[in-house]
Amino acid sequence: MKMPLDELRAREGMAALLAALGAEAGEVRPIGGYVRDTLLDLHPSDIDLATTHRPEDAAERIRAAGFKVVPTGMAHGTVTAVLPSGPVEVTTLRRDVETDGRHAVVAFTDDWQADAARRDFTINALSADPRDGQVHDYFGGETDLLAGRVRFIGDALCRIAEDHLRILRFFRFHARFGQGAPSAPDLDACAARANDLMALSRERIAQELIKLLALADPAPTVAIMRARGIFTPILPEIGDQGVARLAALVSREAGAGDPIRRLAALLPMDAAVADKVGARLKLSNAQRKRLIAATGPAAGDARALLYRIGAVSARDRLLLAGDAAGLAEIEGWDAPRLPIGGGALVAMGLLAGPQVAAALAAVERRWIEEGFPDRERAQALADEEVARLLG
Structure with missing residues (x-):
């Protein structure tokens, strides 16, 4: 050749x-x-x-x-x-x-x-x-x-003993280049030595996992890894439900998927768990914050969700939930700013500090519930809140 x-x-x-x-x-x-x-x-x-x-x-x-x-x-x-x-x-x-x-x-x-x-x-x-x-x-x-076959050179157990990261690399390369089931002897060797992954730095594990999840369709390979206990020593939070959620997410994504969103799909929909995993993998602050946001509830108005957590995280949650209507609702929509500020409330007679903060939060909540109305309506909501507090 x-x-x-x-x-x-x-x-x-x-x-x-x-x-x-x-x-x-x-x-x-x-x-x-x-x-x-x-x-x-x-x-x-x-x-x-x-x-x-x-x-x-x-x-x-x-x-x-x-x-x-x-x-x-x-x-x-x-x-x-x-x-x-x-x-x-x-x-x-x-x-x-x-x-x-x-x-x-x-x-x-x-x-x-x-x-x-x-x-x-x-x-x-x-x-x-x-x-x-x-x-x-x-x-x-x-x-x-x-x-389309990924195969270790020589004895697989020896190659894994030389560099434990090769276990994760085996699955990443299979997800990218493999056709059909992985090589049985090599798969068995990876499963037998999965505990060796605990000796690796969390950063190396995270880098390899992110590369895997960024591929076109990692879901079948991730399912094999879950079934053969590869995740048990490093990410025990990943369960069968997470694997199924990843497969569903991949099927509904348009084009290439995002690895942090896909990692969120693998985890329980629990922000505390996501925070723990992000810390263990030593993800960047931005990645960790996004992982946590993605695992929150997606119920409610899609535009309100975007306003509260930002466009990227809102899209993450809606994709994970399979909310096609919500995704369509926020497509091309830019979140407005609340037309009323704390200074205006002080001018209307409220005390600067906790009273203004509470009033502003109440006005904002009603403004969101009403679908982000214009300045005139926002002013009316502020008038009503100030009147309630003063009187």
């Missing part, structure tokens, strides 16, 4: 970079996801290169070609070449010396097959000759790619 080279050659600066790294001598190749996605005509945005040159030598060659070099991870053999067409990671061929499930100690090598052997799945171990596109496949990755 050969990889098309048109996209690679069209990248400004790529020809010079490949030449500097010894493409004519077979010393550099595109590798991994770039080769995989190009073979599937998925138009990859990023490109990784592997080279036989040590990182210091690679950096020197890149600079000599006129490109800026960023020492991204010299200890692990990676530098980044900054091309006019974008950054390109260049990594020296490696082999693992020591692994502990989270980190690896590597040694540099000039053996392409040894470098491929340390990768996770066969479809990610492909490399290609930049001269003619010839694909180098040491573990049957081409066959697996065409068959």
Whole structure:
């Protein structure tokens, strides 16, 4: 099999970079996801290169070609070449010396097959000759790619022991590239070692989960993960009801779904639970706030909901509830501002402070209930509230 080279050659600066790294001598190749996605005509945005040159030598060659070099991870053999067409990671061929499930100690090598052997799945171990596109496949990755099969390289249990995150990556790659049921031996290995996920940082788990939930249709894969106990050690809050809610949400979303909304679908509709999960996964403040808002009740007027919690969170709740009428009601609608402020109430005789705050809240509540009427009606509501308080 050969990889098309048109996209690679069209990248400004790529020809010079490949030449500097010894493409004519077979010393550099595109590798991994770039080769995989190009073979599937998925138009990859990023490109990784592997080279036989040590990182210091690679950096020197890149600079000599006129490109800026960023020492991204010299200890692990990676530098980044900054091309006019974008950054390109260049990594020296490696082999693992020591692994502990989270980190690896590597040694540099000039053996392409040894470098491929340390990768996770066969479809990610492909490399290609930049001269003619010839694909180098040491573990049957081409066959697996065409068959829609995600398979660990070698013994699955050993690969998981090297890096526990590979359990979650297995399911993410199956959701993206898999056809039919997952590979049974690999699935069994992931289920057997699910407790290993507890050794990972919450940030790494969250990043992988969000990537999974952002895919076109993660629901079938999430159902398998739930059934095989993958979530039990890291997200025990996810139950069968949540899996069913996710499937329903995916079916009613127009286009790509939002991963935070989909995470909310997986959880019980309980803001306290959502807050706990957001904290455990160390989501950003904005993500955590949105997760909490999404799990509240969606009952009532859709425009009132939007006014109270904002357009994004209102859409989250209505999508989760399957409220098509509510979604249509808020489509293109901008929430107005209450035409009466606290200053106007003070001018009408109320005391600044708690009395004004309570009166303003009462006016706002009635204004929302009446469907956001104009300033004249809002003033009438304020008059009635002030009269009640004064008298």
